[in-house]
Amino acid sequence: MPPSGTAVAPGTLYLVPTPLDFGCHTRLDLRDALPAATIDIAAGLTHWIAENAKSARAFLKRVHAVRALAVPLQQQQIVELPRDWHKHGDPVAGADAQARALLAPAQQGHAIGLISEAGMPAIADPGAAIVRAAHALGIPVVPLTGPVSLMLALAASGCQGQHFAFVGYLPQGAAERAARLRELEATAHRLRQTQVFIETPYRNAALLQAALQALQPDTRLALACGLGLPTQAVHAARVADWRRQPPTLPLHLPAVFVLGT
Structure with missing residues (x-):
């Protein structure tokens, strides 16, 4: 715990890709879809911003089958992107303020994973406002390797x-x-x-x-x-x-x- 008044270094925003099998009957072995380094980082995260919380939890179960999660699934902090971002895209009124609020844990020093239902977040999926706000707040942004x-x-x-x-x-x-x-x-x-x-x-x-x-x-x-x-x-x-x-x-x-x- 830093002394009172000491600035806390912001946590990193990781853009975490997921397998492209969402909604399909066939599920891949996660190790065939994602590099080990991406799985390792995902397993170490405890805070998430998700397109859909249910699919994020399903992904974390798959991660846990390969690498033990840093904290149990029930203790993972998962918040969803606003629903209106799904239909209208991120540049809706108030998106920047909403994004900054969702990034509060990163400003407190926690690393956060941004995740979509399939593939790379913020590409053909909502999330770009989160990335823009992270840059504005001085939060490091790291895209992880995976399928697009x-x-x-x-x-x-x-x-x-x-x-x-x-x-x-x-x-x-x-x-x-x-x-x-x-x-x-x-x-x-x-x-x-x-x-x-x-x-x-x-x-x-x-x-x-x-x-x-x-x-x-x-x-x-x-x-x-x-x-x-x-x-x-x-x-x-x-x-x-x-x-x-x-x-x-x-x-x-x-x-x-x-x-x-």
């Missing part, structure tokens, strides 16, 4: 990997979705900028069919399903080839779509 589905899909797509954009989810309405696909295609051809997007698994098949109907025959389309799982599948081809010889893919699994030239 967007980068894995892009690398496996054969599309331009030096100029790309992640555009999130597409509209659900058929007309709006088709218009958005054609807009992304035009951008990809005009700028030679690969477009990366995602959908909830139960809409993957509908999005694939919409893409094959809306896109030009020479546009390149890649679909990466179940990345990191034993059943993962990646198919990349011109739209004309997709139409001529449709592959069998596990579309019920989480997937990343990549559109390019």
Whole structure:
């Protein structure tokens, strides 16, 4: 305990990646999904900021099966990100003040893990406001090594990997979705900028069919399903080839779509 009036060094904010098998029937051995160093750091943490507390506890159970947790699961301090960040993203009114409040343990010297349900937090998931606030407060930010589905899909797509954009989810309405696909295609051809997007698994098949109907025959389309799982599948081809010889893919699994030239 430092003497009264002595400044406490802030704890580190660790960005803790998780396996990409969230929501899937198949669960990987954690050692096949994450490096030992990442598992070791996760096991040593006692404070967490989570996209979802239930999935964070499930992850910590998997960590404990490999490395003993620093404190029992029941004593882990887990707080959830605000729900409105999930739907609207982090830049909502009051996000900075909320983020600073969640980082209070770090200002008291505790290391904190930021965790999402799958993959790297703050990428295609909420959490960027936490990272921004940490930098503003002088809290060290350390991203740990682990899977990032967007980068894995892009690398496996054969599309331009030096100029790309992640555009999130597409509209659900058929007309709006088709218009958005054609807009992304035009951008990809005009700028030679690969477009990366995602959908909830139960809409993957509908999005694939919409893409094959809306896109030009020479546009390149890649679909990466179940990345990191034993059943993962990646198919990349011109739209004309997709139409001529449709592959069998596990579309019920989480997937990343990549559109390019």
